[in-house]
Amino acid sequence: MSNNETVDRPVNFIRNIINDDLANHKHEQVHTRFPPEPNGYLHIGHAKSICLNFGLAEDYKGLCNLRFDDTNPAKEDMEYVDSIKQDVQWLGFQWAGDICYSSNYFDQFYAYATELIEKGLAYVCFLNSEESREYRGSLKEPGKDSPCRDTSVEENLALFSKMKNGEFKEGECVLRAKIDMASSFMCMRDPTLYRVRFETHHQTGDKWCIYPMYDFAHCISDAIEHITHSLCTLEFQDNRRLYDWVLDHLDDFSKPDRPHQYEFSRLNLEYTVMSKRKLHQLVDDKLVEGWNDPRMPTISGMRRRGYTPASIRDFAERIGISKVDSMTEMGILEAAVRDDLNKVAPRSMAVLDPIKLVIENYESEPEVLMAPIHPQNEEMGKREILFGREVYIDRADFTEVAPNGKFMRLALDKEVRLRNAYVIKGVRAEYDADGNVTTVYCTYDPDTHGKNPADGRKVKGVIHFVEASKAIPAEFRLYDRLFTVENPAKEDDFESVINPESLTIKNGFVEPGLLNSEPEKAYQFEREGYFCRDNQSVDKQIYNRTVALRDTWSAK
RNA sequence: AGGGCUGUAGCCAAGCGGUAAGGCAUCUGGUUUUGAUCCAGUGUACCGCAGGUUCGAAUCCUGCCAGCCCUGCCA
Numbered sequence: 001m002s003n004n005e006t007v008d009r010p011v012n013f014i015r016n017i018i019n020d021d022l023a024n025h026k027h028e029q030v031h032t033r034f035p036p037e038p039n040g041y042l043h044i045g046h047a048k049s050i051c052l053n054f055g056l057a058e059d060y061k062g063l064c065n066l067r068f069d070d071t072n073p074a075k076e077d078m079e080y081v082d083s084i085k086q087d088v089q090w091l092g093f094q095w096a097g098d099i100c101y102s103s104n105y106f107d108q109f110y111a112y113a114t115e116l117i118e119k120g121l122a123y124v125c126f127l128n129s130e131e132s133r134e135y136r137g138s139l140k141e142p143g144k145d146s147p148c149r150d151t152s153v154e155e156n157l158a159l160f161s162k163m164k165n166g167e168f169k170e171g172e173c174v175l176r177a178k179i180d181m182a183s184s185f186m187c188m189r190d191p192t193l194y195r196v197r198f199e200t201h202h203q204t205g206d207k208w209c210i211y212p213m214y215d216f217a218h219c220i221s222d223a224i225e226h227i228t229h230s231l232c233t234l235e236f237q238d239n240r241r242l243y244d245w246v247l248d249h250l251d252d253f254s255k256p257d258r259p260h261q262y263e264f265s266r267l268n269l270e271y272t273v274m275s276k277r278k279l280h281q282l283v284d285d286k287l288v289e290g291w292n293d294p295r296m297p298t299i300s301g302m303r304r305r306g307y308t309p310a311s312i313r314d315f316a317e318r319i320g321i322s323k324v325d326s327m328t329e330m331g332i333l334e335a336a337v338r339d340d341l342n343k344v345a346p347r348s349m350a351v352l353d354p355i356k357l358v359i360e361n362y363e364s365e366p367e368v369l370m371a372p373i374h375p376q377n378e379e380m381g382k383r384e385i386l387f388g389r390e391v392y393i394d395r396a397d398f399t400e401v402a403p404n405g406k407f408m409r410l411a412l413d414k415e416v417r418l419r420n421a422y423v424i425k426g427v428r429a430e431y432d433a434d435g436n437v438t439t440v441y442c443t444y445d446p447d448t449h450g451k452n453p454a455d456g457r458k459v460k461g462v463i464h465f466v467e468a469s470k471a472i473p474a475e476f477r478l479y480d481r482l483f484t485v486e487n488p489a490k491e492d493d494f495e496s497v498i499n500p501e502s503l504t505i506k507n508g509f510v511e512p513g514l515l516n517s518e519p520e521k522a523y524q525f526e527r528e529g530y531f532c533r534d535n536q537s538v539d540k541q542i543y544n545r546t547v548a549l550r551d552t553w554s555a556k
Numbered sequence: 557a558g559g560g561c562u563g564u565a566g567c568c569a570a571g572c573g574g575u576a577a578g579g580c581a582u583c584u585g586g587u588u589u590u591g592a593u594c595c596a597g598u599g600u601a602c603c604g605c606a607g608g609u610u611c612g613a614a615u616c617c618u619g620c621c622a623g624c625c626c627u628g629c630c631a
Contacts, residue, residue: 319579331580
């Protein structure tokens with residue numbers, strides 16, 4: 001690659017392979033693909049693969065296809081193809097040309113299967129699934145040949161044609177590759193290439209009643225699309241032998257520039273699950289609101305929660321690509337969002353757990369004050385906030401007697417600054433029957449807006465507030481990890497280890513300026529965290545907390 | 557004697573025979589009208605273990621140990 005055109009990315013073993021392939025002119029242009037099966041929603045693990053495949057294509061000025069690996073109509077649905085397209089685009093990537101479907105190649109797969117039969121490399125097998133399993137042998141013992149293994153080419157051709165024409169029932173027979181029943185790779189013990197399924201396919205309707213298996217379809221799809229580097233996760237390492245076998249035995253593809261498969265480790269994130277099966281189960285069992293529940297590791301859930309495409313791409317870059325079976329800390333993801341949001345999120349003030357604060361020496365009507373939208377970025381401008389005799393502050397920001405000299409919040413007879421406004425001093429507090437503070441009374445120093453007290457006294461603490469008369473009531477949804485253990489997938493019953501406090505709802509107030517806040521748009525509620533308006537309840541004032549601010553204090 | 561992979565600081569991850577990058581986390585200072593940000597500093601990593609080759613090994617060889625994956629007509 002030419003130096004000054006490329007982005008400075010962390011190196012990884014796949015980039016090393018590509019660099020070699022380009023240097024040796026094995027390929028002239030990089031062509032990758034992201035090949036999801038449309039049988040569920042995309043999650044952060046898919047995002048890792050998307051960023052890898054599309055990122056490689058971008059950096060090497062190559063191409064990346066979006067291909068739906070839709071060879072099993074029984075599990076697939078258009079709902080999923082639509083959401084997958086949306087998620088890929090939302091992440092900021094554009095596929096090369098039209099969307100591809102493995103099902104586009106059904107005619108070609110059929111022809112290539114026929115080629116294998118003609119070469120004596122595939123046969124129709126009538127063993128049922130139990131028999132087939134017995135014949136396969138075990139990890140330590142070789143399998144034995146199917147009685148159908150010696151059927152003549154002519155007979156096999158006729159049989160396969162009958163399969164295609166619907167003359168066999170589901171499960172009655174399959175097309176198998178004739179490889180080696182004693183191979184140490186289980187996937188090479190005469191693997192199934194085609195099975196009979198009387199299913200309506202979301203793309204091809206009822207045209208077919210036989211469908212190719214992944215191992216047969218995937219390598220050929222890659223080859224048809226001229227994919228150069230076929231990247232997948234570690235569990236397909238053994239399957240690579242079959243990938244190579246199929247392409248090497250087909251005249252169209254047994255060439256040096258055919259695609260090759262390379263495997264990297266999938267993403268494991270602490271305190272969540274990543275398998276589609278488990279995610280499906282959470283949705284089906286109504287343990288979450290849906291695929292787009294903000295606690296889900298799905299792209300749509302994270303989008304609703306307030307994660308940005310940039311933060312997810314940055315996360316993918318931070319964790320890198322390797323073959324190590326690893327467990328990534330949530331902290332890396334959180335650091336990535338905070339980094340992005342800190343730069344772009346307008347600041348605002350919201351009180352999540354309000355108590356009333358009355359400023360006894362403030363007699364006039366509420367006044368308008370100007371506050372920076374971003375304290376480190378003047379170009380973002382200023383916003384109007386209200387200040388008046390009655391404001392809301394957070395319950396956690398007041399205590400009658402400061403516990404120690406390091407306490408930076410409001411206490412009786414102690415001064416603190418109301419952010420973007422004046423310095424106040426606690427006078428007295430009122431409590432309800434349960435002993436909870438209801439109202440705090442204070443006085444303010446009118447000469448402290450935008451400046452420190454003239455007499456030089458230092459006021460260290462700053463707390464946020466919302467003026468009461470015009471405050472907009474709002475609901476705040478605070479999210480915590482979905483599970484209580486680092487690796488819930490290891491649990492016998494992962495649902496038993498769900499965090500009962502993964503969602504906490506608070507009712508408080510936001511600034512009037514947020515009346516028409518946009519769903520999914522990030523705000524920093526100062527001292528509280530990053531929030532965005534919920535995209536599923538736009539008529540209400542509901543804010544999802546994306547992530548709290550980094551907290552180096554409360555740990556004590 | 558099944559096979560395929562992987563083992564570098566708490567986590568992620570460079571390194572590919574010349575004497576251990578970087579990020580996250582941690583901790584310490586400084587700045588600060590967010591206990592945030594920002595800035596500066598902060599890690600004896602017996603490079604899974606044990607041998608061997610070499611002037612020199614995380615890097616090459618041998619043996620061992622640990623973890624993950626493979627017996628769907630799923631992908």
